Structure formats: structure tokens, C-alpha cells
Amino acid sequence: MSVKVGVCPHDSSKNWSKWLDFFLYLSKKTGENLSPILSPNFEHYWSIFPTIDLAYSNPIDSLALEEKRGFLPVAGNDNYDEVVIFTKKGRSGEISGKKVGCVKDQFATFLGIKILRDMGVSGIDVKYYDSWQNVVSGVVKGEVDVGFLYKDFYDQLSNLSRREIEVLHVSKSGLFSHLFMVSPERKELRDKLLGALLELDEEGKKLAENLGIRRFYEVSSLEELRRFVGESKAILSSH
Numbered sequence: 001m002s003v004k005v006g007v008c009p010h011d012s013s014k015n016w017s018k019w020l021d022f023f024l025y026l027s028k029k030t031g032e033n034l035s036p037i038l039s040p041n042f043e044h045y046w047s048i049f050p051t052i053d054l055a056y057s058n059p060i061d062s063l064a065l066e067e068k069r070g071f072l073p074v075a076g077n078d079n080y081d082e083v084v085i086f087t088k089k090g091r092s093g094e095i096s097g098k099k100v101g102c103v104k105d106q107f108a109t110f111l112g113i114k115i116l117r118d119m120g121v122s123g124i125d126v127k128y129y130d131s132w133q134n135v136v137s138g139v140v141k142g143e144v145d146v147g148f149l150y151k152d153f154y155d156q157l158s159n160l161s162r163r164e165i166e167v168l169h170v171s172k173s174g175l176f177s178h179l180f181m182v183s184p185e186r187k188e189l190r191d192k193l194l195g196a197l198l199e200l201d202e203e204g205k206k207l208a209e210n211l212g213i214r215r216f217y218e219v220s221s222l223e224e225l226r227r228f229v230g231e232s233k234a235i236l237s238s239h
Helices: 016-030 042-047 059-069 107-118 132-141 151-155 159-163 189-198 202-209 223-237
Strands: 002-007 033-037 054-057 072-077 083-088 099-103 125-129 146-150 165-170 179-182 216-218
Touching: 016 033, 016 189, 016 202, 054 059, 059 072, 059 179, 059 223, 072 189, 083 107, 083 132, 083 151, 099 107, 099 132, 107 146, 107 223, 125 132, 132 146, 132 165, 146 151, 159 165, 179 189, 189 216
Parallel strands: 002 033, 002 054, 099 125, 099 146
Antiparallel strands: 054 179, 072 179, 072 216, 083 146, 083 165
16 A cells, blocks of 8 residues: 655755655665655645645644644654845844744744844834745845745745845754654554664665755654744744
């Protein structure tokens, strides 16, 4: 019986062939027929949540899978989710009292707002956009003074876009990453998958490195992540 796998489109949209190679490797190591599903966007990805057996999800979607279907965490990796805080070129300076652009209910937003709080920033006005690209546009157009971006989204920006903005801070939190999650109906897969991820041979290490990952580590609970998100939401609700 095949194992239906959902893969976060944020990661798979530009590296699908590399993900296919990695899942083929994991299939051989686990003895399971892992069948990854290409999602061109998040709407499609979320629509397959009721039917998938395994997922590679960002932190927020991992929480949703646990809440909605009782998915169990398996492993994270050292390609941590980080945030870039930026402004329009030539407009760097005090952030307190300024307008901040971000995407609602995204990990980069939660991490960014925590960083600003820890930096002593106060009195900001938060404006939500429907995409990270629109956050960039909002900053460049002057609709907001500062923006948050996932670091890997920033890394993929064109040189033209980068020339129009100025980076204020790049996080190195090392807190949370995308996660492998398994459904409760196929929980017997957890130990097999975890073993394969923790004991990558040379072939596996090379395939993982092609995805920007050097190592995996076991994740047995999402409580720390849930607490982090709750604290960040509390900060956002105060602005």
C-alpha cells in the first residue's frame, strides 16, 4: 500500500526533482512505497490534508495537522526557518512607532515580532498582506516602513528586488524547522522513517544536502512550538 506524502509547496515548488530523489531513497530505506504529491500552491496542499499519511510541513502547518488529524511529529532538521527584517533602501533607522508588513499566521511573522519585542521595539502598527511578494511591494511603495520575510524567500528574490530594499536583521534563532509528520492511522511508520532520517548513509546525506539539510533530529512533541506561537500571537494582538 502506498504512503501518500504531502510536501510543503514553499520547499517543493522549485526543487521537486530533488524531493522525488530523496523520497525514493527513503522508500528504499524504510521498505515503504512513499508517494509524494506535488502541490503547486498552499491551497492545494491544505486540500490534501484529509487524505495524506505523511507530511513535510512548515511549523504552522505541522501544528494544524496535529490539531485537525492527530498527526505525530517525527523529525526536524538543521535548515531552520528564519526571518529577514527589512526596509526600503535608504530608510533604515528606528523601528518603534512604524508600520510593519507581514503575512498573517506565518512562522516568519511570529518570529519577527518576537525579535522586535526582544529588541525593545514598541508602538508598531501591523499590516497584513496576502503574500510575501506583496510584503516586499508594500515596503518599496511606502505603504509600510518595515517588512518580514522568510529568509529562504529573501534568498530567492531577484537582484532587482534586492536593490530596492535594505536588510535590518537576519535571524539565526535555530529554533524550529519544517517537520516530518505522520498520521495516527500510519503511526507504525514513525520508527522506520525516524531511523532512516537519523542514520543517513553517504547517498542519503548527499540527497539531503541537495535540499539544504545536513542533519535530522527527532521531534517527539510540538509543545515548545505551540507555546512560542501563543506568545507571538499575544504580542501581535497588543499592537
